[in-house]
Amino acid sequence: MSPVPLFVAIPLGAAFLIPMLGIWWKKSGEVLAALSTVILAVMAILSIGSTAVTHHMGGWAPPVGIALVSDGLTVLLLIAVNVVAFLCILFSLKYMTAYSGLPKYYSLFMLMVAGMNGVVVSGDLFNLYVFLEIASIASYALVAFGTEADELEAGFKYLVLGSVASVMILFAIGTVYAVTGTLNMADAAREISLRFSGAGAMNPALLLAAAMFLMGFSLKAALVPFHAWLPDAHPSAPAPISAMLSGVVIKSLGVYAICRVFFHVFGFDPNVTSSVILANSMIWLAVLSIIIGGLVAVGQWDYKRLLAYSSIGQVGYVILGLGVGARVLATGGPRSLAALAILGGLFHLLNHAAFKSLLFLSSGAIQHATGTRDMKQMGGLRDKMPITSATTNLAALSISGVPPFSGFWSKLIILIAVVKAEHYVVAGIAIVMAFVTLVYYVKVQREIIFGSVRGAVEKAKEVPAAMYVPLIILAIVCVGFGLLYPVFGYRILEPARDALLNGAEYVKLVLG
Amino acid sequence: MKGLSLIVKTISDFVVAFIIIFGAYIVLYGHLTPGGGFAGGVIIASAFILLMLAHGREVAFSKLGERAAHILDSAGALAFLLIGWAGVVGGYFFMNVFGRGEQFRLLSSGMILPANIAIAFKVASSLFLVFSALAIFRRRSFRSMIEGELR
Structure with a gap:
């Protein structure tokens, strides 16, 4: 039996065991969550380079039965989700002791991981929706976990907007089902390509479904203009949850779902006129996110809020790479160029998972030590908290695209692809906004890390090892992704890129 | 007097057992007739919710404790x-x-019956817990509300 269902079964089992055992055994959450996430992380890393497989639930072959699919793109996301989840649990062990109701926290955390893994391995649109809801509902509760007024407000805002997105997605799935008569993604893809390739225009009902998918998943991915929940939700959540939300939730529920649905189910076929519209709207959303996320981040003085706006901008870069790749495919351009753009987008996705979760965890460490998130009350952290400052510094350099760190290479690949695809204005905006990214991370360095010790920092001490070890691991990953691309790139990123490029392969993999 | 009037209490005491039996029937015959774990679980939960509405929280919790749920x-x-x-x-x-x-x-259809029973336990106890969480706030008298606002 393939290990694919275990990615859902293990966290789900842990999520239900923790509250039950938590009645008698107070440490059940810590022990079981750490144990299951370490197993998941090891399983995800071991699945690197594995051949693409399909698991038929209950022995029923698709399109009748439910299939779990693991291809290159799935493996990429599984690694990001499970490794970041493990490090966040490691960080939580010490950080979350300030909160009460910990079995509930770990139970919700494992439910969120189960939901994300489920979204990533699901081969079926309706199961994708169900797992998306599991992950979203767990994250609504986790955002409000502190139950202060701000946190409840942010959680409620996220709940309302997230539910709007879910309704849109469900409606789109219903429309796809009405047109194609199937919920299996590979079967729907085959049906759509059989009926509409070469026909010039797609069924208007499918176009409506595509628009609603784009809106729903963009809201989950927090692309501008659907980003309103994110700048409240990310700062209000406990730091490990902010790291999960920004590092992997918006990617697995938003970016991954966009990739899977648009590249595989709808397909970017040069013979279908509407696929250019789809690709263009992805680029538009990406450019808007890059501009607005970047410019608003400059003006923030709340450290976590700055990071939240920065997430919007960086996810914009991810979608820009994917959107340009999609446009090249849709206009019948060279496949090698599309491959380059998609590779850049996926590389930035992986890098952003590493450095943004590092930045949010370090913001948690700083808040733990100084008791504030206000950058005006900080300064000179380098002297008081050397390890946290060094890792924060490294992540800031990496995200703002300073060579030789990982963010530089992924942004470089995206920019080369955008220029080669002859979108000069977009490329210009992306370059200028990359400098703006540097501007607000220089602001972070100046206000928090360097300078003289002032304000709340005077009484700060370095956080305990349980909190800085995850920071160090993530910092090593940030440097490693930059320098060791030739070592791991062809094993993690290139299978994911090939999976996205060859929609026909996916259909063959699932339907046999 | 806690809860609703004597008539409501008597009638609900009388029907609760039947509601639970009907729910159990829907669960157990879920693989043969319309229904199943979810529908039956909701019906069983509604029996406990009826108890809570008629008698108040304490009586309902004495039948199915929060911890047991x-x-x-x-x-x-x-x-x-x-x-x-x-x-x-x-x-x-x-x-x-x-x-x-x-x-x-x-006793047929393999795992469908045990799966229905498991779902029924899950749904019945979760819905009961959701309802008891909604009923966590106690009612204040109208007068004390007005006074609270004036203060």
Whole structure:
């Protein structure tokens, strides 16, 4: 039996065991969550380079039965989700002791991981929706976990907007089902390509479904203009949850779902006129996110809020790479160029998972030590908290695209692809906004890390090892992704890129 | 007097047992007739909710304690997951490896019946807990509300 269902079964089992055992055994959450996430992380890393497989639930072959699919793109996301989840649990062990109701926290955390893994391995649109809801509902509760007024407000805002997105997605799935008569993604893809390739225009009902998918998943991915929940939700959540939300939730529920649905189910076929519209709207959303996320981040003085706006901008870069790749495919351009753009987008996705979760965890460490998130009350952290400052510094350099760190290479690949695809204005905006990214991370360095010790920092001490070890691991990953691309790139990123490029392969993999 | 009027209390005491029996029937015959774990679980939960509406929180919690409901809630979900795991024997998650039995008998169709029972426990206890969480706030008299606002 393939290990694919275990990615859902293990966290789900842990999520239900923790509250039950938590009645008698107070440490059940810590022990079981750490144990299951370490197993998941090891399983995800071991699945690197594995051949693409399909698991038929209950022995029923698709399109009748439910299939779990693991291809290159799935493996990429599984690694990001499970490794970041493990490090966040490691960080939580010490950080979350300030909160009460910990079995509930770990139970919700494992439910969120189960939901994300489920979204990533699901081969079926309706199961994708169900797992998306599991992950979203767990994250609504986790955002409000502190139950202060701000946190409840942010959680409620996220709940309302997230539910709007879910309704849109469900409606789109219903429309796809009405047109194609199937919920299996590979079967729907085959049906759509059989009926509409070469026909010039797609069924208007499918176009409506595509628009609603784009809106729903963009809201989950927090692309501008659907980003309103994110700048409240990310700062209000406990730091490990902010790291999960920004590092992997918006990617697995938003970016991954966009990739899977648009590249595989709808397909970017040069013979279908509407696929250019789809690709263009992805680029538009990406450019808007890059501009607005970047410019608003400059003006923030709340450290976590700055990071939240920065997430919007960086996810914009991810979608820009994917959107340009999609446009090249849709206009019948060279496949090698599309491959380059998609590779850049996926590389930035992986890098952003590493450095943004590092930045949010370090913001948690700083808040733990100084008791504030206000950058005006900080300064000179380098002297008081050397390890946290060094890792924060490294992540800031990496995200703002300073060579030789990982963010530089992924942004470089995206920019080369955008220029080669002859979108000069977009490329210009992306370059200028990359400098703006540097501007607000220089602001972070100046206000928090360097300078003289002032304000709340005077009484700060370095956080305990349980909190800085995850920071160090993530910092090593940030440097490693930059320098060791030739070592791991062809094993993690290139299978994911090939999976996205060859929609026909996916259909063959699932339907046999 | 706590809860609703004597008439409501008497009638609800009388029907609660029947509602639970009907719910159990819907659960147990879910694989043969319309219904199943979710529908039956909702019906069973509605019996406890009726108790809570008629008599107040304390009486309902004396029948099904909050802690017991929490345990049943997780145990139902775990049992469902374990049924899924049992299918691994046959090579696939959720494979129906149990004996299928004779068609249209109560003990037939393999794992569907135990899965329905597990779901019923999960749904009944979760809905009861959701309702008890909604009923956590106590009613203040109108007068004290006005006074609170004036203050």
